[in-house]
Amino acid sequence: MERMESMEPISAYYTTAYPEIQPDGGYEYTESTESQAKTPPAPSYDEEFVHKTILVGDSGVGKTSLLVQFDQGKFIPGSFSATVGIGFTNKVVTVDGVKVKLQIWDTAGQERFRSVTHAYYRDAHALLLLYDITSKTSFDNIRAWLTEIHEYAQSDVVIMLLGNKADMSGERAIRRDEGERLAREYSVPFMETSAKTGVNVELAFTAVAKELKHRAVQHPNEPKFQIHEYIEARKEKSGCCSYF
Numbered sequence: 001m002e003r004m005e006s007m008e009p010i011s012a013y014y015t016t017a018y019p020e021i022q023p024d025g026g027y028e029y030t031e032s033t034e035s036q037a038k039t040p041p042a043p044s045y046d047e048e049f050v051h052k053t054i055l056v057g058d059s060g061v062g063k064t065s066l067l068v069q070f071d072q073g074k075f076i077p078g079s080f081s082a083t084v085g086i087g088f089t090n091k092v093v094t095v096d097g098v099k100v101k102l103q104i105w106d107t108a109g110q111e112r113f114r115s116v117t118h119a120y121y122r123d124a125h126a127l128l129l130l131y132d133i134t135s136k137t138s139f140d141n142i143r144a145w146l147t148e149i150h151e152y153a154q155s156d157v158v159i160m161l162l163g164n165k166a167d168m169s170g171e172r173a174i175r176r177d178e179g180e181r182l183a184r185e186y187s188v189p190f191m192e193t194s195a196k197t198g199v200n201v202e203l204a205f206t207a208v209a210k211e212l213k214h215r216a217v218q219h220p221n222e223p224k225f226q227i228h229e230y231i232e233a234r235k236e237k238s239g240c241c242s243y244f
């Protein structure tokens with residue numbers, strides 16, 4: 001445990017339930033392309049720029065599963081084995097005709113790893129904060145997570161709140177409007193996702209990539225990117241349940 005806090009090479013400490021997720025060694029990004037129509041590339045965007053994006057939230061909310069779904073388009077069911085330490089996966093998201101590089105860090109949600117993950121908040125460009133819609137505790141802990149984020153992360157970090165396991169409607173403990181209300185209170189975008197079915201998973205990362213790209217370009221004449229509107233127009237609302 002002490003070694004983990006020494007910030008030695010990250011891959012040495014990163015294990016997950018899924019052998020498919022391996023710490024990346026370099027910048028061999030796999031690509032994800034925004035499904036919307038492309039607009040001409042913004043000339044001043046530096047495609048070499050790497051945006052550090054971190055998944056945070058209580059243990060078991062589905063951070064690793066969300067990343068596996070986004071990276072590989074699959075869900076690995078089975079017994080839950082908590083992430084130990086922290087590791088990252090590289091992805092390229094094409095938005096507005098430019099390639100946005102995301103370095104997505106999957107953190108351990110367990111309390112005992114908190115001091116390790118705090119150290120990574122400081123240079124994060126975006127944080128995806130997850131709770132589990134079947135777990136009231138994970139939802140109640142979101143306020144504490146946001147307090148930590150405000151304490152350790154940069155003030156301009158992009159934050160998105162995700163209510164994961166939206167496929168588990170029968171065991172739902174948190175209504176969608178409760179998630180929406182909390183997100184409004186903290187002025188952060190929100191959507192429900194399912195790492196199992198893939199609902200809204202790509203949208204979550206694409207919206208973050210778009211926001212980061214717009215912030216990096218900062219054309220004075222370009223209207224500010226409206227991430228809330230972007231999400232509202234695209235998030236999946238259909239399906240078996242009226243929860244979306």
Ligand SMILES: Nc1nc2c(ncn2[C@@H]2O[C@H](COP(=O)(O)OP(=O)(O)OP(=O)(O)O)[C@@H](O)[C@H]2O)c(=O)[nH]1
Nearest residue numbers: 059060061062063064065080082083109165195196
């Ligand atoms: N039905 C359903 N199960 C999910 C979903 N996401 C994750 N799970 C399950 O929930 C359990 C925990 O998922 P993980 O992805 O390991 O959770 P985590 O947040 O990474 O946990 P830590 O590594 O301890 O922080 C696993 O059994 C997953 O299969 C989802 O969207 N739907």
